[in-house]
Amino acid sequence: MSVPCNRCDRPLPKWELGAQHAATCPECGAASIVRVFPALFYAPRGPVATEAAAAGEAACFDHPGKRAVAACSRCGRFVCQLCSVEFKGAVWCPSCFTAGEYQAKTVEFENSRTLYDSTALIVAVAPLLAWPFTAISAPIALFVALRYWNRPLSLVRRWRWRSVLAAAIALCEIGGWIWGIAYLVLKARR
Amino acid sequence: MADTGQVYRKLPGRRRGVIFSASLWTGADHLLSVKSARFQEQYKRFYFRDIQAIVITRVPRLVVSTPVLAVAVALLIALSIMHLRLPALNDWVWLLTAALTAGWIYVAAAQSCTCRLYTAVSREDLPSIYRMWTARKALAELERRIAQVQGIFTEDWAETVDMRALGPAELASRHATDGRTAAVARTWVSDIFLASLFADAVIAMLPMRSPMSWLANVSVALTVVQIASAIGIFVQKYRGILRIGMQRLAIAALLFIGGITYAQMIGDAMNAALAGRRRPVAVPARLRTGIVRPIYSGGAALLAIAGFVLSFKPE
Numbered sequence: 012m013s014v015p016c017n018r019c020d021r022p023l024p025k026w027e028l029g030a031q032h033a034a035t036c037p038e039c040g041a042a043s044i045v046r047v048f049p050a051l052f053y054a055p056r057g058p059v060a061t062e063a064a065a066a067g068e069a070a071c072f073d074h075p076g077k078r079a080v081a082a083c084s085r086c087g088r089f090v091c092q093l094c095s096v097e098f099k100g101a102v103w104c105p106s107c108f109t110a111g112e113y114q115a116k117t118v119e120f121e122n123s124r125t126l127y128d129s130t131a132l133i134v135a136v137a138p139l140l141a142w143p144f145t146a147i148s149a150p151i152a153l154f155v156a157l158r159y160w161n162r163p164l165s166l167v168r169r170w171r172w173r174s175v176l177a178a179a180i181a182l183c184e185i186g187g188w189i190w191g192i193a194y195l196v197l198k199a200r201r
Numbered sequence: 202m203a204d205t206g207q208v209y210r211k212l213p214g215r216r217r218g219v220i221f222s223a224s225l226w227t228g229a230d231h232l233l234s235v236k237s238a239r240f241q242e243q244y245k246r247f248y249f250r251d252i253q254a255i256v257i258t259r260v261p262r263l264v265v266s267t268p269v270l271a272v273a274v275a276l277l278i279a280l281s282i283m284h285l286r287l288p289a290l291n292d293w294v295w296l297l298t299a300a301l302t303a304g305w306i307y308v309a310a311a312q313s314c315t316c317r318l319y320t321a322v323s324r325e326d327l328p329s330i331y332r333m334w335t336a337r338k339a340l341a342e343l344e345r346r347i348a349q350v351q352g353i354f355t356e357d358w359a360e361t362v363d364m365r366a367l368g369p370a371e372l373a374s375r376h377a378t379d380g381r382t383a384a385v386a387r388t389w390v391s392d393i394f395l396a397s398l399f400a401d402a403v404i405a406m407l408p409m410r411s412p413m414s415w416l417a418n419v420s421v422a423l424t425v426v427q428i429a430s431a432i433g434i435f436v437q438k439y440r441g442i443l444r445i446g447m448q449r450l451a452i453a454a455l456l457f458i459g460g461i462t463y464a465q466m467i468g469d470a471m472n473a474a475l476a477g478r479r480r481p482v483a484v485p486a487r488l489r490t491g492i493v494r495p496i497y498s499g500g501a502a503l504l505a506i507a508g509f510v511l512s513f514k515p516e
Contacts, residue, residue, distance in 0.1 A: 044256070044257040049354060051253040051254060125241050
């Protein structure tokens, strides 16, 4: 299969791929810049082969018929080729790798993060469109900003300005409510 | 990054939507694709050693980003102020609006692209790269990083590329069968949506002298039809019946209708305030009057035309 055109999904012909600047799709006429890298030509890896354990040889803890190739760096169990998990320069057995999430759960495996700073900011700002709701939203925004202050931010973002701004806006809204209620109470007493 | 130790450098290009945004970052040994939905970020890593190909195709794209929206709102406010306070400058602002609109249409039609990345197990669209100039910059940087890991070709790869499986296996089998996606460009729901949009554009240009004019009621009914059919378009896109272009157009149309409605309300309130009325102003039972009317009519007509183009665009 050749490289497909992004627009029509039809394969781009070889003579177009050989062009220096852009390949034109004969189906839809769209011009594509195509960059192919050597990884495309790597030999595909087949299924992991495990060898049967001979008599007297160390066998895998989970697969007693298979020869062990390493020992788990955490619990010491023998693991076969199939069971060995290489991670950060050490070999782990599947159970330790799964059970030790407190260690293994690192950024390498993280695929999403909740953005508490953005949440706090939106909760603080959005209700300003219908200001009476700020009586409820401002304490919530302040709580979210402070409660999750130490939680890690985005993988790629550095600053906590959203949390700071959310807390500042929430405090202003709370202050406004206190001032307004105090003003009305004092006015009523006079 | 203090918690990870991983240092990321941003690649050129960023998609800033009202709700969704996307960006690309390079780490020590991988490319990180970040898709954000305001409250949450989702990450995908593509290791440089695994990237098989990158394809950038020049296609027209109607992307309404937050900077474009901000400029549109600023122009709308400027037009309202000029219309009320400085009529002498009104023509200049219209000229600026026309020039910016023409520039945006040119960029959307001639300088936009889609970018797709292939590994042995995935085929990923990179939404942050949608303009040609950012695509070229990002590609140059990526090529450099990938070459450091994978090396470079010493012979012509184009001759043998069709003997290799690019991307995931199911993609190859799909290409072997028909090479087409199941989603279609138009359905009866999208036809209703476009027809109502076009009819609304025409009706907005007709004179509506009386607030109780039946044309105003028809316009309101058409707006309801537009909202209902837009929801239908979202459902059909979610079910894989309709292609994404029509969904984007529906989002753009809803934002436009909402923006115009608010602009009309704010304009009425400003008119009342400038006229010196201090009592609460009743929102009149009429739609799209004054300067908002030609803007609405032109915008709705443009959206309808874009929709017709999308409907009959080849798959």
